Amino acid sequence: QIPVVRTSKKWTSEAVGELQGCLDCTDWDVFKSTTNSLDEYTDTVSSDIYFCADSIIPSCTRLSYNNDKPWFTAKLRRLSATPPPTPHPSHLSPQEEDVNSLFKRLNTCKATGPDSVSPSLLKHCANQLSPVFTDIFNTSLEICHVLACFKTSAFVPVPKKTKITGLNDYIPVALTSVVMKSFERLVLSYLKDITDPLLDPLQFAYRANRSVDDAVNMALHFILQHLDSPGSYARIPFVDFSSAFNMIVPSLLRDKLFQLNVPDTMCSWITDFLTDRRRFVRLGTHVSDLQHISTGSPQGCILSPLLFSLYTNGCTSGHQSVKLLKFADDTTVIGLISARDESAYWGEMDRLVSGCSMNNLELKTVEMIVDFRKDPAPLPRTTITKELKWEQNISSLAKKAQQRMYFLRELKKFLLPVKMLVNFYTAIVESILTSYITVWFAAATARDKAKLQRVIHSAEK
Incomplete structure (x- = not known):
């Protein structure tokens, strides 16, 4: 190129x-x-x-x-x-x-x-x-005022592919003030100190000592514990929001922050932070006109993920048999059903839809997967059988890692330093092998572990 x-x-x-x-x-x-x-x-x-x-x-x-x-x-x-x-x-x-x-x-x-x-x-x-x-x-x-220059975002379209055929071939990357990002980090730490004890314990994103692995582990714990009882089963729908961060209403967020004991002055500052923001598109030397917007939490800002978590903090389950796990805007509902009584499950689903409507959150229904098989994978980015076993998942990880080993071999031909090769292996290959390892490793068979070990031995040569 x-x-x-x-x-x-x-x-x-x-x-x-x-x-x-x-x-x-x-x-x-x-x-x-x-x-x-x-x-x-x-x-x-x-x-x-x-x-x-x-x-x-x-x-x-x-x-x-x-x-x-x-x-x-x-x-x-x-x-x-x-x-x-x-x-x-x-x-x-x-x-x-x-x-x-x-x-x-x-x-x-x-x-x-x-x-x-x-x-x-x-x-x-x-x-x-x-x-x-x-x-x-x-x-x-x-x-309680955020400066106009701190609320301005420049969107730079970055091509996803060599040949551009339309606007969908670009990724919009938002550039915001570096000074403001440092300012936001101070506010972020302050907000976490106040709100962390009051956050939903089943929200796993942007919290200390929490990760997506913990979310998957917790989901499996709920499912396996429930399935120990005879005549029980689980329903697990995955909920996705359409342009979730862009749908935050500042006035509604202010009320939610106040309920979380955030001081009124900070509530006013955050409301001003989200109001009358300015953005423009920059492509090379060409710059578009400024656009003013007062809805949503801006892309590329340090505070945006936490503000969305606080905005949806009240989105919880009111019934013991229905668990609602969240990782930022990814939401998983687990209905633990016994004796074929699904009334609590459907009641919580109706409550979730109603809550989304009240908070200006739109459920994504344009892109849906309707699967009538009896053994679909119940967890995102993993492969798990209806018996809750991990053979397919481990085989998939080993295959992906083997494919990426090709690039490591090619780099080795250029006589790159060992340290650089190790860094590449850690970032590109090992990250695949250790994906959700805390979830599946204990249940892996000796045969499954041997598949992964072959990849590691191949990298050591």
Whole structure:
């Protein structure tokens, strides 16, 4: 495929030192004293920062190929050893050291947002920029207003295939302000501290020490425990929402947050965060007109997944024989039926549909799978027989892993370093073999384990 020429900044130590000196000499109070508008104050600060960086940091060009992969960059594999700062639940007041720490942990390989303030700039000049942005963050929280430049999203269409035949061949990638993402991380930690004890215990997404494996394990536990009783069976429909994040109504979310003991000032700030957002499409040098939107939780924002979880927190089962498991917007209803009495199950299904309608959530019915077999797979992304055995699932995993081993062999021919080959194996092959391993490994037979072991031995050669 034809490579693309891209321009990027070259963050040398000399240029960074010069930029830091320039920002050290900047009197941020001058910007604040010339206006009473927080939006104008922030826009002026962001523009001055961008001007300094653009003038001082040299640019360089490089060829970019479509098969560039993130695991070739060591920085993308670096994990932070320090957890995000934990603010006091009663009041969020970001401190300069908190903002400084977030800026220094930014991934410099991430894209720049619409405000042109890059993660490299924030990371290299965290000491110089954290004071002014701490002031902006605290003022924003105090007046319950999110700046217009922080609520702007640029949508960049990324091709899914080489030959484009229509709009469906593009993936819309949303770019938002990197500064705002750091701000959102502070708010995210604050919201989790308040709401986590009140969240539905069967919501497994975006929570500490919870994963999709736990959701599958819990579902199997409910099913197997129930099937121990004679004359029992289970019904398991999978519920999917249409454009789930886009259907959140800010006024309804505010009421739900208030019920979860979120302070009124934070409820107002989040409502403003979701209201009058601006977005545009950027394709090369072409930019569309701004579109204003006040519904939904924006794509590409740090807060969006948690806000949806809080929005649907009241979507629970009211009957002991019906379990409702959630992983973000993926919902599984498990009806544990005895003596052919399905009244409770159908009652909870009607209640779920009614609740979705009241909360502006639309069930996806355009794409449905109607299966009249007696042994369909009851869990997504797994293969399980009607006897609840895992032979087919393990065979499928081994087959996928063997297919990906081809790429590992091809990379080995290019005499790549062993460390890079190990990283590739871990990310591409081992991730397949260990998929849901906590669910099926204990029930795997010696023959099943031998299939997986053959893949591992093949990779060791």
